[in-house]
Amino acid sequence: MSRETDAVLQLLGQHEAQILTEWMQEAGANASRVTEAGRRAMRTDAEEILRGVREALGGGGDPDAFQSPQWNTLRGALESLSRSRAAQGQSAGDTSAFVLAFKRPLFALIEREVREQPMAAAWTVSLLADRMAQWTVSTYQHTREDLIRRQQQDLLELSTPVIKLFEGVLAVPMIGTLDSARTQVVMETLLQRIVETGSRLAIIDITGVPTVDTLVAQHLLKTVSAIRLMGAECIISGIRPQIAQTIVHLGIDLQGIASKSSLADALTLAMEQQGFVITRRQV
CATH class of the missing domain: 1.10.490 (Globin-like)
Structure with a gap:
């Protein structure tokens, strides 16, 4: 010392x-x-x-x-x-x-x-x-x-909720930019919910996604592939005209993946695939 x-x-x-x-x-x-x-x-x-x-x-x-x-x-x-x-x-x-x-x-x-x-x-x-x-x-x-x-992770989880629409059908309404971190959260949460609920169909709604580029499309394709590996199918909804043109221009292949312009159309398709028949009640 x-x-x-x-x-x-x-x-x-x-x-x-x-x-x-x-x-x-x-x-x-x-x-x-x-x-x-x-x-x-x-x-x-x-x-x-x-x-x-x-x-x-x-x-x-x-x-x-x-x-x-x-x-x-x-x-x-x-x-x-x-x-x-x-x-x-x-x-x-x-x-x-x-x-x-x-x-x-x-x-x-x-x-x-x-x-x-x-x-x-x-x-x-x-x-x-x-x-x-x-x-x-x-x-x-x-x-x-x-x-x-931790706050960013919490926000990611809150901004990508997985909703059970009805028996066998889940939906993920996405809002904002879709990047690698958020795609990972979506994939993990969605796959976990598929296991928990035994659902056979998942709707990914991108109405709130402002733009779709090659990276976003790749993220979507990876998510769809992971869902299929779990034995479920996927519908992508919210394909607006601008997004459809962008996907075609980029040469992105979405063949084999069901897509609809709105969540309502995707829900109708999901119910049909589940064997439900929608009729208007006479009043």
């Missing part, structure tokens, strides 16, 4: 209560907008961080090697802090500012208490606080990215 690290560790052990109090003041814990529960949470977070710092420095941890095992406890405390604040809607800047507020009380103590190489001790504190702040920002970004991915 270096002399400056030992000096910082002694300050943390001898003046913990003072450091915590001044840290909270610097972090704005006494502001009128902070509730009493918020103040207690901030102090608890600070105590966990200080515990991790003492453990790491006492075990010979070097701030320049912040990824080393000695810093595991501290990194865990910072990750918990960052995830908690991200879930509360606070920004990465707010979290890192809270961590950086750790510097001021330590600098004041170093200036007052450390006689040998105070600048080296101050540099150790500054480097450590910067590493801590960087770690919280990195964790915050990963947390937000995971949240966005």
Whole structure:
């Protein structure tokens, strides 16, 4: 353990209560907008961080090697802090500012208490606080990215519902752009529902799909192929005149796949294939 690290560790052990109090003041814990529960949470977070710092420095941890095992406890405390604040809607800047507020009380103590190489001790504190702040920002970004991915997945699933129209017939009304990720969700959800319901026919309605290009057509063909491998058949509805012209122009072969211009026509065909006869009731 270096002399400056030992000096910082002694300050943390001898003046913990003072450091915590001044840290909270610097972090704005006494502001009128902070509730009493918020103040207690901030102090608890600070105590966990200080515990991790003492453990790491006492075990010979070097701030320049912040990824080393000695810093595991501290990194865990910072990750918990960052995830908690991200879930509360606070920004990465707010979290890192809270961590950086750790510097001021330590600098004041170093200036007052450390006689040998105070600048080296101050540099150790500054480097450590910067590493801590960087770690919280990195964790915050990963947390937000995971949240966005989960929300995107949820939106994909919500935007591609599989509806049971009647016994043996399912329908998937599609709205918006059809890309690889969405096609995969449609395929997995539809195949799962075919297994669950024992349906023999699926209607894919693309009325709400704005454009159909080669990639979209390939996605549709893959979905139809997967449905057929499950022993079911497929009808594509919503083939508007513009889409029909585009499909012909691109030379896409949809032979063998039933297609209709509207969902109503597809439903009529599906009922006929299931042996139902539609008649108008006399009034």
